[in-house]
């Protein structure tokens with residue numbers, strides 16, 4: 001993939017996340033590692049209209065140390081304060097090439113309500129159920145993660161999980177691709193919404209039966225990622241290529 005097509009993909013990821021209600025307004029950002037010491041990240045400018053309206057040109061190339069990744073890369077653009085979220089998540093595990101930091105209200109609300117994300121359903125969303133089965137850790141500080149130390153603290157809470165909930169703040173989702181990082185954030189949001197709904201209806205949240213896992217197969221990345229992503233892009237009104 002060329003750098004420009006990677007910028008387009010990151011911008012699309014931002015728009016998909018916003019369209020799914022995983023961010024509200026101007027907050028949240030995605031990044032994609034493009035080399036040992038460089039990444040593309042969603043930056044802000046004086047013409048920024050929020051995450052839902054992210055343009056490929058809002059995705060800028062920077063060094064892992066926050067310096068411009070090329071001539072004029074940061075001219076007129078500001079790196080998000082929470083860059084350490086992206087850098088520390090990537091440095092902790094080189095397989096995490098894509099990082100989505102989002103503020104999904106349902107996930108924040110579920111955590112604040114004391115609800116732990118658990119596999120309460122199965123075939124409703126198998127990747128989501130698997131995500132929940134592995135455990136969704138919580139970083140218990142509600143702070144703006146703007147230092148390396150706070151980034152490392154969040155990553156320590158995350159452990160080897162693909163996602164972490166930041167209490168009173170949002171989530172960080174990391175994966176090998178932008179598509180997967182955003183799709184697993186969508187799955188986490190669906191789990192949180194369903195958990196809140198069940199609780200609000202007076203129900204009790206229970207893990208699905210252990211025996212059911214035998215018939216919850218991995219349907220493969222063509223379905224779980226490629227097809228799911230085509231749908232997300234089509235929802236934006238963009239014809240899939």
Ligand SMILES: [Zn+2]
Pocket residue numbers: 028082101102103169170
């Ligand atoms: Zn944040």
